[in-house]
Amino acid sequence: MSWAKYKRLSSSKDLSIFRRGTTASDGGGGGGGGNDPDAQAYIDALDAAGYTVSGAEEAAINDLVLALKTANIYSVNWAGYTPSSATSIIDLLYLFMGSSALPAAVNLADPRDLDAAYRASFVGGWTFTGNGAQGDAISNYGRTHLTDALLSSTTELWFGVGSLTDSNPGASVEIGKGTAQIQRLQLRSAGSLRVELYSTQQTAATADSLGNVVAYRTTGSNNVVAYKEAAKLIDNGSTTGTLTGVSEYFFGASNNTDAPVLSPAFRSSRVLTHVIIGRNRLDASKATAFNAALAAFNTAIGR
Amino acid sequence: MNVFKILTDEQAQAVEGQQYMPGAFFWWVLDGNQPANKVLSVVQVEQCTNPDFEWVKELPLIPWVAPEPIETDESN
Numbered sequence: 001m002s003w004a005k006y007k008r009l010s011s012s013k014d015l016s017i018f019r020r021g022t023t024a025s026d027g028g029g030g031g032g033g034g035n036d037p038d039a040q041a042y043i044d045a046l047d048a049a050g051y052t053v054s055g056a057e058e059a060a061i062n063d064l065v066l067a068l069k070t071a072n073i074y075s076v077n078w079a080g081y082t083p084s085s086a087t088s089i090i091d092l093l094y095l096f097m098g099s100s101a102l103p104a105a106v107n108l109a110d111p112r113d114l115d116a117a118y119r120a121s122f123v124g125g126w127t128f129t130g131n132g133a134q135g136d137a138i139s140n141y142g143r144t145h146l147t148d149a150l151l152s153s154t155t156e157l158w159f160g161v162g163s164l165t166d167s168n169p170g171a172s173v174e175i176g177k178g179t180a181q182i183q184r185l186q187l188r189s190a191g192s193l194r195v196e197l198y199s200t201q202q203t204a205a206t207a208d209s210l211g212n213v214v215a216y217r218t219t220g221s222n223n224v225v226a227y228k229e230a231a232k233l234i235d236n237g238s239t240t241g242t243l244t245g246v247s248e249y250f251f252g253a254s255n256n257t258d259a260p261v262l263s264p265a266f267r268s269s270r271v272l273t274h275v276i277i278g279r280n281r282l283d284a285s286k287a288t289a290f291n292a293a294l295a296a297f298n299t300a301i302g303r
Numbered sequence: 304m305n306v307f308k309i310l311t312d313e314q315a316q317a318v319e320g321q322q323y324m325p326g327a328f329f330w331w332v333l334d335g336n337q338p339a340n341k342v343l344s345v346v347q348v349e350q351c352t353n354p355d356f357e358w359v360k361e362l363p364l365i366p367w368v369a370p371e372p373i374e375t376d377e378s379n
Contacts, residue, residue, distance in 0.1 A: 049326075050325075100324065100325065100326065101324060101325060101326030101327040102325050102326040104326075105326050121326075121328065122326060122327040122328065123327075123328045123329075123330045124328075124329075124330035124332075124344065124347065125330075125344035125345075125346030125347045126327055126346070127346060127350070136344045136345075136346040136347075138304075138306065138332060138342075138344040138346075138367065138369075139330045139331070139332050139343070139344045139346075139347065140330075140344075140346075141330070170372070171372065264330075
């Protein structure tokens, strides 16, 4: 096996042939001719990364993409996207498919194998079981290659994560960056869901760290809101701030710096089933639809 | 819990930015000993399939001593 093809930290491998292919002749292949083209592009990228999805997984991916589009949550790369303030945008959505790093790294919102497509990079100790990605809590962090500078200062950031692990450590960050303007999501630390989104930390007691959480800032009040599945746990911390950071968003840890360097801290050892970072505000309807779509996806593939 | 102790600066430099399996990169950390050791987690070493880094499996195993937290939960 040649390792040269795997040296990808600044890869420029072109997977454009896998985008929106729906037939074998246009690069789709895999018998997915009836799938949504953006679901098929992700399926094809998984295949290129060495993972062949099952029929049940293919159907689940297709249903997920269709559910997100129905909820008016799009990637700018997806068919049917039209710029609108009513449309919430997914910049990255990792579903951590497959039992190795390469397929787990593929971004549903842009499945090209590029840092610029926010394809994940796994650093330190990670294991992949098909149920998700799990850090070792000693050395792990996940790179998104996404910074606030790329999102622009006027962006309304939102993010979310899912977990199969119930634990309650002192500090365990699932998504995070920054020390001055901290943006972080902790599913459960010291008994509470903790969200920093333009604001000081907002918390809500939570009984476990299982399931799907998504957080955003509301229209009008600018409160930080967090939904765990269909339940609103946080609605507080009004702020008028805008994005100011320059450091990269991590998953499975926080990037504990405001500089364009890497400084992992607060590592999580939970099995993560998905990580999402997006822009343009969610609302209650979108947030609950998003969590429901991810829950249905996980159930469909046996997670 | 154990970790693999990196013995030399050259070894530490050798693994930096390198993949232990396709798509996953080595990352050594400092442990909580005084002086601190540079260590690789067992997860990285046991999953290492990169033939250029088979030698990491020969590094000595030592008990993991977590470093002091850099921030309290309250300020986090």
